[in-house]
Amino acid sequence: MKLTILGSGVTMPSLTRNAAGYYLKIGTNHVLIDCGSGTLRQLLKAKVKWQELDYIFISHRHPDHITDLMAIMHAIYVAGHFNNQRIKPLVLVGYKGFKQDYHYFRQATFPAGRESYSIKIMEIKQSAKQFSSWRVRATSVEHGGLEVNAYRFEHQGKSLVLGSDCDYNQNLVKICHQTDLAVLDCMMPIVKKLPGHMSPKECGQTAKEARVKKIVLTHINPKYDNINLKKQAKKYYQGPVVIAKDLMTIKI
Ligand SMILES: [Zn+2]
Numbered sequence: 001m002k003l004t005i006l007g008s009g010v011t012m013p014s015l016t017r018n019a020a021g022y023y024l025k026i027g028t029n030h031v032l033i034d035c036g037s038g039t040l041r042q043l044l045k046a047k048v049k050w051q052e053l054d055y056i057f058i059s060h061r062h063p064d065h066i067t068d069l070m071a072i073m074h075a076i077y078v079a080g081h082f083n084n085q086r087i088k089p090l091v092l093v094g095y096k097g098f099k100q101d102y103h104y105f106r107q108a109t110f111p112a113g114r115e116s117y118s119i120k121i122m123e124i125k126q127s128a129k130q131f132s133s134w135r136v137r138a139t140s141v142e143h144g145g146l147e148v149n150a151y152r153f154e155h156q157g158k159s160l161v162l163g164s165d166c167d168y169n170q171n172l173v174k175i176c177h178q179t180d181l182a183v184l185d186c187m188m189p190i191v192k193k194l195p196g197h198m199s200p201k202e203c204g205q206t207a208k209e210a211r212v213k214k215i216v217l218t219h220i221n222p223k224y225d226n227i228n229l230k231k232q233a234k235k236y237y238q239g240p241v242v243i244a245k246d247l248m249t250i251k252i
């Protein structure tokens with residue numbers, strides 16, 4: 001597996017940290033996890049062919065995680081008018097309520113168009129699914145009462161967790177169990193802790209309890225870029241800590 005961080009930021013606009021988005025090359029598949037505003041352009045910067053995505057996973061309906069979904073669907077659709085017609089199917093996977101949200105957004109943005117390829121829309125909650133050579137598991141995590149999925153991807157004996165937006169919670173600890181890499185929401189430093197998100201303390205505690213091999217702190221408010229979040233996390237977790245940057249790639 002190879003992960004590319006497309007957006008390590010939050011909902012506030014930033015020139016250095018795009019809203020949430022992660023590209024995962026897993027086996028022969030091209031997978032996008034979350035697509036906040038700007039993700040389509042970040043895919044270009046990462047030299048990923050946005051027309052070739054096989055799966056798009058959405059963690060929750062907040063704009064910094066879903067806004068570019070319709071932008072991507074529309075771009076693929078319009079590209080079809082310019083001799084770039086997509087044939088291969090696309091699978092969209094989301095949280096409980098995602099199907100309804102998808103149809104709502106679609107109806108509101110470009111209802112008349114009809115795709116040249118098949119789209120499968122799925123919701124998963126507290127369950128696992130096998131897709132070609134890899135497996136994904138979803139669990140609900142605590143984010144102000146909203147339906148939010150954390151996802152764990154497994155391929156050839158390696159695993160990766162994308163925790164999405166959440167506060168410290170046991171479901172997150174369980175899904176992170178002994179994972180090779182956990183990408184965790186670390187929106188603010190310890191002294192500015194807000195409910196529904198984690199500070200380096202909760203990220204470190206989660207990683208320690210789950211015996212995670214390596215963590216990436218992401219979903220960082222650029223306002224706190226001058227604070228040493230890594231040092232704060234290291235007080236609670238002895239393993240390697242990486243501060244996410246846009247377009248950073250990590251092999252798992
Ligand atoms: Zn959120």
Ligand SMILES: [Zn+2]
Nearest residue numbers: 010062064165
């Ligand atoms: Zn967010």
